[in-house]
Amino acid sequence: MGYRKGTAVWVEDKDHAWVEAEIIESSEKSISVLTTDGRKITTTNEKLLPRDGDADHGGVDDMTKLAYLNEPGVLFNLAQRYSLNEIYTYTGSILIAVNPFTRLPHLYNVHMMEQYKGVQLGELSPHVFAIADASYRQVMAMMHDRRSQSVLVSGESGAGKTETTKLIMQYLTFVGGRVTGDFRSVEQQVLESNPLLEAFGNARTVRNDNSSRFGKFVEIQFDRTGRISGAAIRTYLLERSRVVQIMDPERNYHCFYQLCASGKVNQDAEKYKLDNPRNFHYLNQSKTYELQGISSSEAYQKTRRAMDIVGITLIDQEAIFRTLAAVLHLGNIEFSPGEEHDSSIIKDEKANFHLRMAADLFMVDANLLFTTLSTRTIQTREGSIMKALDCSAASAGRDALAKTVYARLFDWLVENINKSIGQDPDSRFQIGVLDIYGFECFKNNSFEQFCINFANEKLQQHFNEHVFKMEQEEYRREEINWSYIDFVDNQDVLDLIEKKPIGIISLLDEACMLPKSTHGTFTTKLFQNFQSHKRLQKNKFSQADFTLSHYAGKVTYQTELFLEKNRDYIVLEYQALLSSSKCPFISGLFGLQKEEPSRSSYKFSSVASRFKQQLQALMETLNSTEPHYIRCIKPSSLNCPQMFENQSVLHQLRCGGVLEAIRISLAGYPTRRTYSEFVDRFGILAQEIIYERFGEKTLTERIIKKLKLENFQLGRTKVFLRAGQIAILDARRAEVLDNAAKIIQGHVRTFIAHKHFLLTRKSAVNIQAFCQGCLARNDYMMKRQAKAAVIVEKFARRRICQKKYSSLYSAARIIQSMIRSYTSNRRLMQVKQNKAAALIQAHWRMWVASRYFIQYQKSVVSIQCNWRKKLAKRELIQLKKAANEAGALREAKGKLEKSMEDLTLRLTLEKRLRVAAEESKTAEALKLQEALEALKGELVAARQEIVDEKSKSSSLKTQLETLHQDELQKSLSEMEEMKKENFLLKA
Numbered sequence: 001m002g003y004r005k006g007t008a009v010w011v012e013d014k015d016h017a018w019v020e021a022e023i024i025e026s027s028e029k030s031i032s033v034l035t036t037d038g039r040k041i042t043t044t045n046e047k048l049l050p051r052d053g054d055a056d057h058g059g060v061d062d063m064t065k066l067a068y069l070n071e072p073g074v075l076f077n078l079a080q081r082y083s084l085n086e087i088y089t090y091t092g093s094i095l096i097a098v099n100p101f102t103r104l105p106h107l108y109n110v111h112m113m114e115q116y117k118g119v120q121l122g123e124l125s126p127h128v129f130a131i132a133d134a135s136y137r138q139v140m141a142m143m144h145d146r147r148s149q150s151v152l153v154s155g156e157s158g159a160g161k162t163e164t165t166k167l168i169m170q171y172l173t174f175v176g177g178r179v180t181g182d183f184r185s186v187e188q189q190v191l192e193s194n195p196l197l198e199a200f201g202n203a204r205t206v207r208n209d210n211s212s213r214f215g216k217f218v219e220i221q222f223d224r225t226g227r228i229s230g231a232a233i234r235t236y237l238l239e240r241s242r243v244v245q246i247m248d249p250e251r252n253y254h255c256f257y258q259l260c261a262s263g264k265v266n267q268d269a270e271k272y273k274l275d276n277p278r279n280f281h282y283l284n285q286s287k288t289y290e291l292q293g294i295s296s297s298e299a300y301q302k303t304r305r306a307m308d309i310v311g312i313t314l315i316d317q318e319a320i321f322r323t324l325a326a327v328l329h330l331g332n333i334e335f336s337p338g339e340e341h342d343s344s345i346i347k348d349e350k351a352n353f354h355l356r357m358a359a360d361l362f363m364v365d366a367n368l369l370f371t372t373l374s375t376r377t378i379q380t381r382e383g384s385i386m387k388a389l390d391c392s393a394a395s396a397g398r399d400a401l402a403k404t405v406y407a408r409l410f411d412w413l414v415e416n417i418n419k420s421i422g423q424d425p426d427s428r429f430q431i432g433v434l435d436i437y438g439f440e441c442f443k444n445n446s447f448e449q450f451c452i453n454f455a456n457e458k459l460q461q462h463f464n465e466h467v468f469k470m471e472q473e474e475y476r477r478e479e480i481n482w483s484y485i486d487f488v489d490n491q492d493v494l495d496l497i498e499k500k501p502i503g504i505i506s507l508l509d510e511a512c513m514l515p516k517s518t519h520g521t522f523t524t525k526l527f528q529n530f531q532s533h534k535r536l537q538k539n540k541f542s543q544a545d546f547t548l549s550h551y552a553g554k555v556t557y558q559t560e561l562f563l564e565k566n567r568d569y570i571v572l573e574y575q576a577l578l579s580s581s582k583c584p585f586i587s588g589l590f591g592l593q594k595e596e597p598s599r600s601s602y603k604f605s606s607v608a609s610r611f612k613q614q615l616q617a618l619m620e621t622l623n624s625t626e627p628h629y630i631r632c633i634k635p636s637s638l639n640c641p642q643m644f645e646n647q648s649v650l651h652q653l654r655c656g657g658v659l660e661a662i663r664i665s666l667a668g669y670p671t672r673r674t675y676s677e678f679v680d681r682f683g684i685l686a687q688e689i690i691y692e693r694f695g696e697k698t699l700t701e702r703i704i705k706k707l708k709l710e711n712f713q714l715g716r717t718k719v720f721l722r723a724g725q726i727a728i729l730d731a732r733r734a735e736v737l738d739n740a741a742k743i744i745q746g747h748v749r750t751f752i753a754h755k756h757f758l759l760t761r762k763s764a765v766n767i768q769a770f771c772q773g774c775l776a777r778n779d780y781m782m783k784r785q786a787k788a789a790v791i792v793e794k795f796a797r798r799r800i801c802q803k804k805y806s807s808l809y810s811a812a813r814i815i816q817s818m819i820r821s822y823t824s825n826r827r828l829m830q831v832k833q834n835k836a837a838a839l840i841q842a843h844w845r846m847w848v849a850s851r852y853f854i855q856y857q858k859s860v861v862s863i864q865c866n867w868r869k870k871l872a873k874r875e876l877i878q879l880k881k882a883a884n885e886a887g888a889l890r891e892a893k894g895k896l897e898k899s900m901e902d903l904t905l906r907l908t909l910e911k912r913l914r915v916a917a918e919e920s921k922t923a924e925a926l927k928l929q930e931a932l933e934a935l936k937g938e939l940v941a942a943r944q945e946i947v948d949e950k951s952k953s954s955s956l957k958t959q960l961e962t963l964h965q966d967e968l969q970k971s972l973s974e975m976e977e978m979k980k981e982n983f984l985l986k987a
């Protein structure tokens with residue numbers, strides 16, 4: 001395009017940095033710009049991007065829509081979208097996925113999946129679900145259109161291939177899953193196979209914490225109804241060397257760390273004597289044991305759960321983890337030189353312990369394990385000879401055994417997952433998802449990079465064939481006017497690598513089989529055979545290196561370990577040792593195969609050749625499917641979100657063939673339809689001619705001309721359209737259909753509206769009736785409530801009055817009882833006083849009677865005494881007369897004297913008694929006097945009390961009266977208020 005002077009642009013400077021600039025001169029051949037930092041740069045169109053282009057509007061979702069289609073345009077479009085978290089962009093039918101390095105849950109929820117279900121590619125914004133849906137719809141299309149599909153996900157390590165693959169599988173299980181909720185449904189098993197394979201096949205690398213160290217092709221099979229009916233997983237080239245050798249800060253496979261951390265979950269770690277990963281040689285070569293934000297014990301539980309779901313029995317699970325533990329113990333077996341030359345023995349007690357542990361866990365004899373590791377049997381014509389191995393050979397053998405065991409374990413897992421998920425023999429349509437390592441070019445590139453880049457060349461060829469070659473062939477077949485577009489055909493690189501009998505792989509295999517070959521002889525032979533091959537170059541500094549010009553750039557390979565890594569030899573002693581295991585799982589891994597007798601105990605098998613065969617099979621599968629491409633891009637080498645490294649992204653776009661695809665797509669005719677298809681679809685755009693007797697080709701031409709489209713091509717059977725023309729046709733078709741739909745809609749709407757009106761009217765009447773009923777019911781309810789309120793008020797008032805009355809009543813009762821108690825007290829006191837007075841009177845009368853009686857008695861006694869004295873005197877006189885008269889009289893005199901003495905004695909006695917009685921009577925009278933005095937005092941106090949009581953009762957009476965009056969006043973005022981309220985309520 002031509003730029004005007006003064007146009008603001010971005011320009012790529014010689015350091016490949018993009019800077020702001022302004023056009024100062026523009027000619028056909030070159031453009032001069034002045035950068036904002038004052039530099040004058042002369043550049044070309046490709047290295048310029050207008051600043052007010054598409055990028056300023058948030059970018060376009062399909063690169064082919066870019067107004068300025070060049071590298072910076074593509075790059076800035078991606079960067080612009082990435083900054084808005086729009087990580088997906090189409091390039092025609094290729095989806096570019098830029099790794100966000102942060103969770104974007106809103107992009108992947110069920111709602112999103114619902115949105116993309118059944119929607120044409122391009123209708124919604126670009127998404128991995130759209131690609132998955134397109135492939136699913138293709139599988140479910142009309143019978144004759146059906147074709148198996150494949151989705152090829154590629155990109156460099158850490159670009160997000162595995163995540164993208166998981167999302168595709170998630171979508172396919174969503175649209176093709178049954179709603180059974182079954183714990184072990186096929187789709188559940190397909191999904192759960194991911195974490196299981198990740199545990200055993202993924203590891204931390206410098207580029208990615210969860211890097212897949214194997215390639216994977218998952219084929220999901222569908223039944224006639226579009227439901228998932230089976231699945232098959234194929235894996236490629238597991239990185240075996242990682243089991244025994246890791247570099248800081250990388251890690252070994254996740255499953256080892258998970259097993260060591262299993263102590264928190266079960267007894268496994270303790271049972272297998274795996275206390276700490278730091279104690280195991282295969283793990284402690286790197287000081288990284290933990291992954292940020294991931295708990296190994298939780299991951300262990302997840303792996304176990306996945307094993308349950310994919311149907312691995314508990315016995316097999318136990319055997320798998322036991323085998324892993326055995327591998328770790330195996331790595332700790334160290335050797336030291338033995339007594340004999342070139343022999344080795346177990347280094348120390350610790351190594352011996354690990355030897356025994358490994359043997360126990362493998363369930364083989366410990367001595368046999370030692371012998372197997374430290375010796376080798378060589379077959380000679382004379383018979384077999386046992387040769388001792390030195391320390392380094394024994395250690396290498398130990399590592400080879402560990403790698404073999406792990407690789408077989410991994411293969412067993414894949415095989416069992418496949419068996420457990422099951423294949424559907426009746427399924428005729430599949431969707432395959434390929435997640436394979438992207439093109440790699442490091443400082444040091446070894447055998448693994450060679451294989452990976454070989455695989456990428458193959459995939460690129462497939463891509464070329466699909467996108468470019470087929471395109472060109474079709475143009476030729478259809479005999480349309482077409483100037484060929486060049487593209488970088490990589491067939492020559494593939495021939496160089498895989499051609500038989502002379503290609504890099506064949507030469508490598510030959511070198512591996514010849515006993516005296518080294519990597520040096522291999523490279524020498526390679527250069528001899530391909531002296532002037534334009535894709536192969538010698539390295540100036542190292543004879544052992546060679547450089548290949550891949551489609552994505554030049555890569556120099558260091559061949560030191562090529563031979564060793566290509567040899568997948570199976571040492572027969574290992575085979576014999578482990579097939580003798582008492583554990584059926586382990587002996588099953590190493591089932592005895594009939595070996596051809598050989599001189600050596602090694603049986604060579606080429607890793608590269610096997611990989612080549614696998615790739616061939618994969619390509620055949622892919623060729624029978626319709627491919628969809630997803631190119632994952634890693635925007636930041638630091639794995640940070642919102643970081644976009646232009647150079648790296650540009651390199652990845654080049655490697656992925658994205659830029660080439662855009663170029664070809666725009667230069668050619670990306671859309672083509674057979675005439676019948678075209679007329680079927682777009683005939684409605686020219687209805688006036690559609691029923692005329694023209695051929696389909698003429699009809700097609702007339703339709704297109706009617707729409708004034710230019711630059712289209714009419715082939716033999718198909719019409720070829722330029723980019724964007726189909727969109728115009730579709731838009732016009734949609735317009736016509738829209739108009740037709742509008743008329744139909746108008747009629748349908750009238751009908752619906754009429755029906756709706758009748759229904760509305762009926763409903764309105766019903767609603768009115770219902771509302772009126774409601775209002776009447778409400779009114780009635782109000783009245784009932786008012787009446788009820790009056791009753792409630794009445795009861796409330798009665799209750800209040802009752803309460804007042806009862807308090808008054810109880811107060812009156814108290815007063816009454818007080819008065820009564822007062823009068824009865826007074827009566828009681830009177831009775832008590834009367835009683836006391838009677839008692840005093842009685843005592844007084846008794847005292848008076850007793851004084852009278854005593855005086856009377858005294859007088860009687862004195863009268864009696866005087867009388868008796870008189871009588872005695874008379875008798876005495878007589879007796880004296882008689883004594884005088886007779887002696888006898890004397891005696892009588894004596895007697896009389898005696899009786900007189902007695903009488904005087906009795907008299908004095910009675911006198912004394914009388915005195916004592918008088919004394920006691922006076923004391924008693926004194927007592928009575930005192931009691932009388934006390935009673936008088938009590939009487940006075942009682943009188944005083946009565947006076948007090950009287951005054952109290954009079955004060956109570958006055959209080960009661962005032963209380964009564966207050967209460968009365970209050971109730972009167974309340975009555976007034978109630979009346980007012982009642983009046984208000986009534987109002």
Ligand SMILES: Nc1ncnc2c1ncn2[C@@H]1O[C@H](COP(=O)(O)OP(=O)(O)OP(=O)(O)O)[C@@H](O)[C@H]1O
Binds near residue numbers: 157162210211212
């Ligand atoms: N769509 C995505 N959303 C959020 N994060 C993502 C997404 N894709 C990738 N990532 C992040 O990038 C990391 C690397 O992705 P992934 O493991 O898929 O890369 P990869 O290309 O498969 O790498 P390798 O080839 O090493 O296996 C993931 O662990 C994840 O954190």
